Amino acid sequence: MSDMFDAKIALFHQHAASKEEALKLLADEVIKSGVAKDTFYDGIITREKNFATGLSLNNMCVAIPHTDPEHVNRTQVAFMSLDEPVDFIEMGTDDKVIPVTMMFMLALKEAHQQLDMLMKLMDVFQNDELMEKFKAVDNYEDYYKLIEEAQLNIEG
Amino acid sequence: MAIKKILLCCGTGVATSTVANRKLCEELDRRGFKGQYMVSQCKAVEVPSKSPNFDICVSTIANSYKCECPMVIATGLILNRGTQEIFDKICEILEFK
Numbered sequence: 739m740s741d742m743f744d745a746k747i748a749l750f751h752q753h754a755a756s757k758e759e760a761l762k763l764l765a766d767e768v769i770k771s772g773v774a775k776d777t778f779y780d781g782i783i784t785r786e787k788n789f790a791t792g793l794s795l796n797n798m799c800v801a802i803p804h805t806d807p808e809h810v811n812r813t814q815v816a817f818m819s820l821d822e823p824v825d826f827i828e829m830g831t832d833d834k835v836i837p838v839t840m841m842f843m844l845a846l847k848e849a850h851q852q853l854d855m856l857m858k859l860m861d862v863f864q865n866d867e868l869m870e871k872f873k874a875v876d877n878y879e880d881y882y883k884l885i886e887e888a889q890l891n892i893e894g
Numbered sequence: 895m896a897i898k899k900i901l902l903c904c905g906t907g908v909a910t911s912t913v914a915n916r917k918l919c920e921e922l923d924r925r926g927f928k929g930q931y932m933v934s935q936c937k938a939v940e941v942p943s944k945s946p947n948f949d950i951c952v953s954t955i956a957n958s959y960k961c962e963c964p965m966v967i968a969t970g971l972i973l974n975r976g977t978q979e980i981f982d983k984i985c986e987i988l989e990f991k
Binding site: 793 | 904905906908909910912913916937938954955956967969970972973974
């Protein structure tokens, strides 16, 4: 079974003192899995500094950190939930700070290839009930069931 | 009528601009402008060099770089917020009536 979640990179109910610390926790897992190169974290941080990826949803804020394909070996999505929010800047603004409690880190190898999954993911962000479930989930098995429920397990 | 050229940009040119691209094309086609426009995706850093050749730049990120054509911030397209206003503004700039 090959989809954009098959590397099983997910961290639940983590604690981080800052956006950088949170990004590092998850980026390290992405690099360790071989999905991305050693330069991935630096790429993520640079992108986040220049063009923020925070998104303010109806009942919570999430971030979709990602970076240039040159840092990536294969397309995957990594997930992390945080027990206490960390401050991100909202996408489309230069300075609006929002409290993020979940990250969907995108390791994207090419444009277009993952469009259907990205479109679905944006729909999921607007589904309050499903987002509450993502926030509550605490193990990989249940997490993957949510991915299936959200129909995000499109072959990649 | 000359084909209008739309430059769609985000930070990396692979994620949010791809989503915005699909939504923009669907709406422009729905409004009856199919075949009257073309879209190129790019990274934000490419905007200063590419924008002189375009009629409009639609960006999903904040405008913090030099753009030589009219620009619309379209982050709302990602989460379906204020989309009609964004599309109206784009159509106005492109003189799509």
